[in-house]
Amino acid sequence: MERKQPDLVLIVARSFATKLATPTLIIDGHGNLVFFNDAAAEVLGRSYVDIGALQASHWQELFQPRTLDEEPMTAEQTPGGVALLERRPVHDSFTMRGLDGLEREITVTAFPLFSHPDEVVGVMSIFWEPSGAS
Amino acid sequence: MIVRLWGARGSLSAPGSATVGYGGNTSCVELELADGTSLILDAGSGIRELGQRLLERDPGVLYICLTHLHLDHVEGLGFFGPLWRAGWKLRFWGPPSATATLRARVSRYLSPPLFPIGLSEAPSQASFEDVPREPWRVGSAMIEAQTVEHRGPTVGYRIEEEGHVLAYVPDHEPFLTAALDDHPRWISGWALAAGADLLLHDSQYTEEEYAHRVGWGHSSVAHAAAFARAAGVRRFAMFHHDPMRSDRELEALYDDVAESVRDEQEPPLIAREGLEINLGATP
Numbered sequence: 001m002e003r004k005q006p007d008l009v010l011i012v013a014r015s016f017a018t019k020l021a022t023p024t025l026i027i028d029g030h031g032n033l034v035f036f037n038d039a040a041a042e043v044l045g046r047s048y049v050d051i052g053a054l055q056a057s058h059w060q061e062l063f064q065p066r067t068l069d070e071e072p073m074t075a076e077q078t079p080g081g082v083a084l085l086e087r088r089p090v091h092d093s094f095t096m097r098g099l100d101g102l103e104r105e106i107t108v109t110a111f112p113l114f115s116h117p118d119e120v121v122g123v124m125s126i127f128w129e130p131s132g133a134s
Numbered sequence: 135m136i137v138r139l140w141g142a143r144g145s146l147s148a149p150g151s152a153t154v155g156y157g158g159n160t161s162c163v164e165l166e167l168a169d170g171t172s173l174i175l176d177a178g179s180g181i182r183e184l185g186q187r188l189l190e191r192d193p194g195v196l197y198i199c200l201t202h203l204h205l206d207h208v209e210g211l212g213f214f215g216p217l218w219r220a221g222w223k224l225r226f227w228g229p230p231s232a233t234a235t236l237r238a239r240v241s242r243y244l245s246p247p248l249f250p251i252g253l254s255e256a257p258s259q260a261s262f263e264d265v266p267r268e269p270w271r272v273g274s275a276m277i278e279a280q281t282v283e284h285r286g287p288t289v290g291y292r293i294e295e296e297g298h299v300l301a302y303v304p305d306h307e308p309f310l311t312a313a314l315d316d317h318p319r320w321i322s323g324w325a326l327a328a329g330a331d332l333l334l335h336d337s338q339y340t341e342e343e344y345a346h347r348v349g350w351g352h353s354s355v356a357h358a359a360a361f362a363r364a365a366g367v368r369r370f371a372m373f374h375h376d377p378m379r380s381d382r383e384l385e386a387l388y389d390d391v392a393e394s395v396r397d398e399q400e401p402p403l404i405a406r407e408g409l410e411i412n413l414g415a416t417p
Contacts, residue, residue: 003324003325003328003329004319004325005318005319005320005321005324005325006319006320007281008280008281008282008283008322009281011283011311011312011320011321011322012283012311012322014311014320015310015311015312115281116230116232116267117232119267
């Protein structure tokens with residue numbers, strides 16, 4: 001039996017997200033998407049139960065993030081990616097395509113989850129749709 | 135590995151006729167490893183009597199793993215003989231903190247006005263370290279620590295020796311952060327307890343009590359049993375008994391939990407002061 005499990009900080013973050021009515025998404029320390037809540041599912045177009053955990057490259061491919069100037073963004077350029085790589089909070093807006101096919105502008109606040117002063121185990125991203133679906 | 139319980143009560147010592155059967159001392163467990171090493175889990179009031187027993191030996195090295203620094207897990211240190219006797223070496227591990235060393239945090243209790251003598255006055259050689267992030271060896275055992283869901287920085291321990299595993303998670307509220315039928319990897323403490331031969335787990339509340347104490351950091355007996363099932367432990371012992379719980383009430387709770395064990399599990403136990411379990415013994 002493989003006994004590996006996420007750090008408690010990530011477990012608690014996931015639990016917190018399940019209780020929030022604000023769209024919230026969590027990636028782990030490798031950039032893999034490990035959870036998003038029901039409010040986020042409204043924006044992303046599918047529920048987490050339907051999608052499950054996704055590797056960094058895969059979720060970037062699925063949601064096709066773009067800058068407000070329509071430039072494609074890599075996973076590392078999204079607020080969550082910057083928060084993870086640079087270990088700092090980020091607040092930014094960009095567009096993404098929901099799995100329902102709708103293009104949306106979202107504003108994201110992403111912050112790294114430190115389990116120790118020198119160890120980031122993931123990122124929590126809370127986001128809003130300032131202008132609604134188009 | 136021989137497991138000896140010197141204290142299984144939670145929160146506050148609870149001596150008296152109503153608790154004499156399972157004991158009133160707070161958390162302390164002694165592990166006698168195959169190579170003779172003494173490993174101690176927590177320093178509740180039960181460690182006082184253990185210390186008296188240890189003083190019958192020549193001074194040596196003791197290893198003490200603290201799960202956290204709530205008083206019921208450190209209150210015995212002021213009366214732990216080897217700490218206050220020259221010649222003994224004590225090596226402590228405890229939960230990490232971003233703001234203060236383990237020694238500084240333990241000293242908050244072992245210093246005036248809470249205690250008349252300061253830790254710096256102890257004539258033994260005591261060292262204090264945050265638990266390593268990776269498993270480490272003590273004597274003939276490997277120890278693993280992980281942070282678990284409780285109020286404040288808290289770890290649980292997994293001790294493995296010669297293929298036998300003890301999991302020790304005395305203060306734990308896994309139900310707060312995951313449904314216990316969730317994927318096990320998202321349940322706090324699961325990796326510590328997975329497949330253990332014996333799990334000593336927080337069983338402080340009844341279901342009714344838990345409903346009024348959600349977020350206080352402890353489990354109901356039913357939650358503890360569900361956690362044990364999710365982790366696939368061979369045997370689960372109710373530990374960290376509420377100080378208000380009498381022996382008769384504990385036994386009534388036991389009857390409820392005993393009905394919920396799976397076929398592959400052995401009957402649960404009520405942790406009792408003086409109980410000794412040899413995990414290496416042939417079942």
